[in-house]
Amino acid sequence: MFANVGFRTLRVSRGPLYGMFIxxxxxxxxxxxxxxMLIDSETNFSHIIGSCSQIISFxxxxxxxxxxxxxxxxxxxxxxxxxxxxxxPFTYKTAVAFQPKDRDDLIYQKLKxxxxxxxxxxxxxxxxxxxxxxxxxxxxGVGGWAEHGYDSSAISRELCKKMDEISxxxxxxxxxxTLLTPKKIIGAAYAKIRxxxxxxxxxxxxxxxxxxxxxxxxxANLGDSWCGVxxxxxxxFQTKFQTVGFNAPYQLSIIPEEMLKEAERRGSKYILNxxxxxxxxxxxxxxxxxxxxxxxxxxxxxxxxxIELFLKDNAARTNDELQLLSQKFVDNVVSxxxxxNYPSVFAQEISKLTGKxxxxxxxxxxTVVVVRVD
Numbered sequence: 001m002f003a004n005v006g007f008r009t010l011r012v013s014r015g016p017l018y019g020m021f022i023x024x025x026x027x028x029x030x031x032x033x034x035x036x037m038l039i040d041s042e043t044n045f046s047h048i049i050g051s052c053s054q055i056i057s058f059x060x061x062x063x064x065x066x067x068x069x070x071x072x073x074x075x076x077x078x079x080x081x082x083x084x085x086x087x088x089p090f091t092y093k094t095a096v097a098f099q100p101k102d103r104d105d106l107i108y109q110k111l112k113x114x115x116x117x118x119x120x121x122x123x124x125x126x127x128x129x130x131x132x133x134x135x136x137x138x139x140x141g142v143g144g145w146a147e148h149g150y151d152s153s154a155i156s157r158e159l160c161k162k163m164d165e166i167s168x169x170x171x172x173x174x175x176x177x178t179l180l181t182p183k184k185i186i187g188a189a190y191a192k193i194r195x196x197x198x199x200x201x202x203x204x205x206x207x208x209x210x211x212x213x214x215x216x217x218x219x220a221n222l223g224d225s226w227c228g229v230x231x232x233x234x235x236x237f238q239t240k241f242q243t244v245g246f247n248a249p250y251q252l253s254i255i256p257e258e259m260l261k262e263a264e265r266r267g268s269k270y271i272l273n274x275x276x277x278x279x280x281x282x283x284x285x286x287x288x289x290x291x292x293x294x295x296x297x298x299x300x301x302x303x304x305x306x307i308e309l310f311l312k313d314n315a316a317r318t319n320d321e322l323q324l325l326s327q328k329f330v331d332n333v334v335s336x337x338x339x340x341n342y343p344s345v346f347a348q349e350i351s352k353l354t355g356k357x358x359x360x361x362x363x364x365x366x367t368v369v370v371v372r373v374d
Contacts, residue, residue: 089213090285091131091374096124097326098367099334101297105146120365121146122295123156125164135167135185136369137208138225140295142251145202155193155202155254162189163208182208182220187275190252201259203251203271206278207239207293211371215285222278224249226299229283230290233312235304237283246349249296250277289373290318297366300346301337318372326370337361 100120117123121141128134139156146152166188170180180188186206193199205223212218219227221239229237242250250273263269285291290311292298310329311318317325336342339361346362 089132090211090215090287092128092134092211093131093322093372093374094126094128094134094136095323095326095370096126096368097323097330097370098122098124098365099330100365101337101363117153117157119153119367121152121156122297122365122367123153123160124293124367124369125160125167126369127164127167129168129172132213134211134371135163135170135182135208136211136293136371137163137182137206138293138295138367138369139204139206140223140225140297140365140367142203142205142249148201150201152202155199155252156204156206158193158199159186159189159204159206159252162192163206165189166192181280182210182218183275183278183280186220186222186252186278190275194254199254201255203253203255205249205251205295209291209293209371211285211291211373215373217281217283217285217291219281219283220278221281222250222252222273222275224296224299226292226294226296227281228292228294228304228307229285230292230308230311231286231288233308233315235308236289237281238304239281240279241299242277242279244271246353285373287373288318291371291373293369293371295365295367297337297362297364298333298368300362300364301333301342301344303345322370322372326368329370330366330368333366337363337366 098119100117100122103120121143122138123141124136124138126134126136137160139159141152141154141156143152163185166180166185170185185208205225207219207221207223207225207227209227210218217229217237219239221227222242224241224243226241227239228235244250248271251271252275253270253272255270255272260270292307307329310332314325314328317328336344341359342361343359344361347358347360351357
């Protein structure tokens with residue numbers, strides 16, 4: 001179960017109160033920055049141009065950045081962790097669970113590929129040629145592109161497809177000379193989809209993890225997807241989010257030159273990160289650890305304390321019922337994302353920005369890859 005504390009209601013995804021809140025919040029911003037900013041109406045308040053570098057987006061994550069602001073990472077160089085090694089080789093069990101958000105918005109009716117995607121704008125891959133060496137990752141297509149008529153699932157789908165192909169080839173030829181790190185896998189996959197030009201327009205986050213036989217977890221993260229390691233139901237390691245502002249993550253983008261020039265003429269710019277911007281981490285795993293890779297549909301709704309509580313309440317399932325455990329976890333998060341009274345992480349962040357208390361889940365695509373160390 002997850003904790004549920006009462007706050008004022010905010011339905012983040014839709015509803016009349018959502019519209020009232022946008023008016024209220026924009027009013028607060030205008031009062032604060034009157035005469036010093038210009039709101040670009042073409043992006044549905046998804047970016048603010050001028051001296052205000054904070055990026056605000058309420059329903060879908062943005063792909064614009066302030067023309068004057070630079071990228072700021074919470075962890076620009078990554079962190080290294082060590083908890084002491086154990087004798088190996090380690091083996092791994094994996095499970096995948098997901099649930100796309102409702103596609104009842106009119107903007108999706110013309111995006112057939114997006115509607116057919118079983119994971120929505122999220123995607124994932126798991127490469128396991130043997131139980132001792134596994135690559136896994138999740139990617140989250142930036143949904144703001146759907147409002148402009150582009151399939152936001154295309155770039156995350158193609159990126160995960162290429163990362164799967166690259167890590168599969170790597171597992172088949174795993175000499176030290178050819179070994180690629182998770183960060184290099186992201187880079188190689190991104191280069192391939194750019195060269196092949198299958199994706200016309202889009203942006204995506206990406207997080208990739210390598211689980212080798214010696215138990216030394218290697219992770220590369222770009223954006224606001226997440227990896228956490230739980231030991232005896234307690235969080236012992238996690239990655240940090242990379243954002244340029246509220247609800248505006250670092251992202252790998254494919255944007256035609258004419259669109260870049262048009263944005264420049266308007267005095268704005270897109271968020272254009274490269275794989276080199278990804279943070280890298282290492283952490284020594286122990287047997288019975290549980291590792292979760294998740295898109296922000298999880299972390300925008302629940303906190304790590306909630307995940308600890310869930311794992312503690314379902315500890316008996318972590319061994320032989322990992323798939324059932326993973327699906328139950330996703331089902332619980334989906335339920336909370338639709339609860340107008342739940343104090344989600346996303347709603348609490350909005351409360352901090354406005355100085356008022358709001359509650360409500362954030363409906364989004366939710367995808368997890370869960371790994372158990374044996």
